[in-house]
Amino acid sequence: MNTLSIEQKTLILSLLSEGNSLRTISRVSGVARNTISKLLLEAGEKASEIMNREMVNLSVNKLQVDEIWTFRSVF
Numbered sequence: 001m002n003t004l005s006i007e008q009k010t011l012i013l014s015l016l017s018e019g020n021s022l023r024t025i026s027r028v029s030g031v032a033r034n035t036i037s038k039l040l041l042e043a044g045e046k047a048s049e050i051m052n053r054e055m056v057n058l059s060v061n062k063l064q065v066d067e068i069w070t071f072r073s074v075f
């Protein structure tokens with residue numbers, strides 16, 4: 001089984017955070033789109049775990065949220 005190196009994962013996640021498409025990242029990195037998608041899901045799950053563990057019992061007076069993106073399935 002092939003696994004991505006930490007350098008490849010870093011490159012892919014950096015490119016995703018910059019708004020590059022899966023196709024572009026696949027072309028640049030030589031990694032399949034499905035693998036990139038799986039890495040994105042894995043990173044999101046880990047981020048969710050960290051947020052749920054660390055961001056508890058916060059007293060927030062002001063909250064600013066920039067660039068909220070939502071996607072809705074049409075099915």
